[in-house]
Amino acid sequence: MAEKVLMKGNEAIGEAAVLAGCRYYFGYPITPQSELPAYLSKRLPEVDGVFVQAESEVAAINMVYGAGSAGARVMTSSSSPGISLKQEGISYIAGAEIPCMLVNVVRGGPGLGNIAPAQSDYWQATRGGGHGDYRTLVLAPNSVQEMADMTVAGFEFADRFRNPVLLLSDGVLGQMMEPVTLPDPVDYDVNSKKWALGYNGKEKSERNLCSSIFLDVDELEEHNWHLYQKYQVMTDLFSTGEYKDFAVEEHLCDDAEIILVGYGIISRILKTVVEKCRKRGIKAGLVRPKVLWPYPAQVFERLAKTANQFLVVEMSCGQMVEDVKLSVNGKKPVYFFGRTGGTIPSDFEILNEVDKLVRPD
Amino acid sequence: MKKIFSRPESMSKKPFHYCPGCDHGVVHRLIAEVIDELEIKNRTIGVAPVGCSVFAYDYFDVDFNQAPHGRAPAVATGIKRVRPDSIVFTYQGDGDLAAIGTAEIIHAANRGENITAVFINNAIYGMTGGQMAPTSLIGMKTQTSPYGRDAATAGHPIHMSEMIATLESPVYVTRVTVNNPANLMKTKKALLNAFTLQKEGKGFSFVEVVSTCPTNWGKKPTDAHKWLTENMLPVFKLGTFKDTQGVEKS
Numbered sequence: 090m091a092e093k094v095l096m097k098g099n100e101a102i103g104e105a106a107v108l109a110g111c112r113y114y115f116g117y118p119i120t121p122q123s124e125l126p127a128y129l130s131k132r133l134p135e136v137d138g139v140f141v142q143a144e145s146e147v148a149a150i151n152m153v154y155g156a157g158s159a160g161a162r163v164m165t166s167s168s169s170p171g172i173s174l175k176q177e178g179i180s181y182i183a184g185a186e187i188p189c190m191l192v193n194v195v196r197g198g199p200g201l202g203n204i205a206p207a208q209s210d211y212w213q214a215t216r217g218g219g220h221g222d223y224r225t226l227v228l229a230p231n232s233v234q235e236m237a238d239m240t241v242a243g244f245e246f247a248d249r250f251r252n253p254v255l256l257l258s259d260g261v262l263g264q265m266m267e268p269v270t271l272p273d274p275v276d277y278d279v280n281s282k283k284w285a286l287g288y289n290g291k292e293k294s295e296r297n298l299c300s301s302i303f304l305d306v307d308e309l310e311e312h313n314w315h316l317y318q319k320y321q322v323m324t325d326l327f328s329t330g331e332y333k334d335f336a337v338e339e340h341l342c343d344d345a346e347i348i349l350v351g352y353g354i355i356s357r358i359l360k361t362v363v364e365k366c367r368k369r370g371i372k373a374g375l376v377r378p379k380v381l382w383p384y385p386a387q388v389f390e391r392l393a394k395t396a397n398q399f400l401v402v403e404m405s406c407g408q409m410v411e412d413v414k415l416s417v418n419g420k421k422p423v424y425f426f427g428r429t430g431g432t433i434p435s436d437f438e439i440l441n442e443v444d445k446l447v448r449p450d
Numbered sequence: 451m452k453k454i455f456s457r458p459e460s461m462s463k464k465p466f467h468y469c470p471g472c473d474h475g476v477v478h479r480l481i482a483e484v485i486d487e488l489e490i491k492n493r494t495i496g497v498a499p500v501g502c503s504v505f506a507y508d509y510f511d512v513d514f515n516q517a518p519h520g521r522a523p524a525v526a527t528g529i530k531r532v533r534p535d536s537i538v539f540t541y542q543g544d545g546d547l548a549a550i551g552t553a554e555i556i557h558a559a560n561r562g563e564n565i566t567a568v569f570i571n572n573a574i575y576g577m578t579g580g581q582m583a584p585t586s587l588i589g590m591k592t593q594t595s596p597y598g599r600d601a602a603t604a605g606h607p608i609h610m611s612e613m614i615a616t617l618e619s620p621v622y623v624t625r626v627t628v629n630n631p632a633n634l635m636k637t638k639k640a641l642l643n644a645f646t647l648q649k650e651g652k653g654f655s656f657v658e659v660v661s662t663c664p665t666n667w668g669k670k671p672t673d674a675h676k677w678l679t680e681n682m683l684p685v686f687k688l689g690t691f692k693d694t695q696g697v698e699k700s
């Protein structure tokens with residue numbers, strides 16, 4: 090086991106990417122994710138990798154499209170406004186089925202908003218963001234350790250599913266310093282993908298094409314159903330299959346009357362709230378989705394049978410709460426508490442909300 | 451019998467979908483001939499734009515990526531950085547390269563990416579049905595400049611070759627046309643120069659081809675080159691704007 094090192098979340102993503110075999114990074118500066126490109130601009134040349142500061146997020150994502158098409162493990166990162174600019178490219182990448190790793194260190198919006206931490210890009214992340222019938226696998230870490238681990242896992246998922254993977258983080262996690270055990274290095278070979286441009290193991294007569302255009306309506310329909318089936322496979326793997334434990338964390342849910350729900354940094358606050366509740370005799374539990382798409386609906390279906398109510402807490406005006414409602418499907422009431430604009434709710438505030446729900450008088 | 455004219459090996463068998471009198475097909479063929487002559491077919495990767503040549507990948511028998519509108523130089527950058535031994539070219543129209551993708555072409559050129567950009571300047575948006583392009587001529591009537599392009603509100607035709615030649619990194623920037631056999635041979639030579647420079651790792655090369663779009667100009671295919679010669683060439687002067695390696699002298 091490697092020893093622990095103290096790192097900022099954004100840097101941990103960078104080092105984990107290198108260890109996962111990523112040798113290409115393309116990005117454009119934006120707060121609060123700048124530590125990541127800064128780290129990689131220094132680190133990648135040490136391993137004969139390539140760091141390019143692009144002229145815009147639009148260019149950066151298309152460099153990712155090119156590098157991914159050529160078979161590389163490649164990453165880009167940004168924060169909310171920059172991710173908005175990348176959406177057209179992400180849609181092309183999803184359509185052409187090019188693996189890549191995207192990082193959004195979310196800040197407050199809409200518009201220029203501010204640079205404080207937020208969770209208001211949940212809809213953009215989980216609903217596609219760009220145009221067309223496509224899905225992005227969305228991972229939501231809540232510690233520096235998970236930022237590293239999920240980066241490595243993300244590259245594996247991207248290759249396995251030939252799909253973009255998005256790591257959804259926020260300004261707190263990105264800037265936070267914590268001890269982390271770094272993963273073992275992976276030896277990645279750019280000639281491991283037979284479909285890639287320039288793949289050197291081809292017969293002379295073969296050629297490869299990376300494209301998202303299907304002008305014929307029947308062909309596009311067939312392609313879209315093919316993508317849909319892939320997304321179904323992913324949904325199964327993350328809900329009942331191989332990755333079901335990866336997808337969600339449950340804490341004290343078995344006997345819980347009220348289930349608190351939150352992802353990312355919020356889940357850490359919620360853990361404190363659950364402990365305080367328990368001390369006060371309130372049977373509270375926590376569900377933390379670690380994968381935001383495919384959503385761990387099955388957990389809510391099960392808990393809707395045993396718990397009385399759900400309280401979703403987000404740093405937004407209420408986005409993920411829609412997925413919880415869809416999953417609980419009217420069987421039990423689902424409540425929401427949120428702070429937005431860069432404010433992080435305190436455990437005290439949340440506890441107050443729990444009190445109101447559990448002891449309505 | 452000796453075969454003296456046949457399809458270049460780097461060209462697929464698929465018939466062109468281009469309109470009669472369109473120069474896209476002519477330029478495709480010249481690029482394919484150059485790829486054959488340099489014996490780089492197995493390591494050439496093309497990047498197709500959005501525009502009439504969106505299906506360029508159907509006509510070349512080499513690896514291809516189909517890029518979002520205007521972003522081909524960024525996509526090409528990503529490909530080339532991963533596969534520095536491959537020969538990477540973009541093929542782009544004037545809407546693609548000189549409007550929506552201006553930033554990408556300028557910055558790929560300025561970084562000195564070791565790629566080749568082939569720029570088809572037909573002074574109009576072909577694929578979308580003949581709207582005004584940044585390269586449309588003053589007074590030119592298009593679907594979106596029905597009274598003729600007015601410099602006061604729509605500016606002047608943009609000269610991409612001249613702009614790119616002001617940058618320090620590009621090694622070769624030239625403007626050619628295929629309006630007659632002599633110019634066609636010059637275009638072929640320019641493409642050969644550009645791809646050779648890339649093959650030798652010299653840096654960014656840019657070949658602008660002043661081209662026809664008879665369909666959206668409202669001209670007969672047979673009149674298109676005449677119109678191009680009389681109207682476009684006085685504005686878009688043929689010539690080489692940058693040749694740091696002196697390829698044209700050798």
Ligand SMILES: Cc1ncc(C[n+]2csc(CCOP(=O)(O)OP(=O)(O)O)c2C)c(N)n1
Nearest residue numbers: 500501502519543544545546574575576577
């Ligand atoms: C983001 C985006 N905006 C607009 C379009 C529509 N569009 C397709 S082709 C084109 C212009 C093509 O003109 P040009 O680049 O000059 O190439 P040509 O067709 O003349 O060869 C436009 C605007 C698009 N596909 N994507």
Ligand code: SF4
Nearest residue numbers: 468469472502576663
């Ligand atoms: S519309 Fe114009 S550019 Fe497009 S194929 Fe026809 S002639 Fe060529």
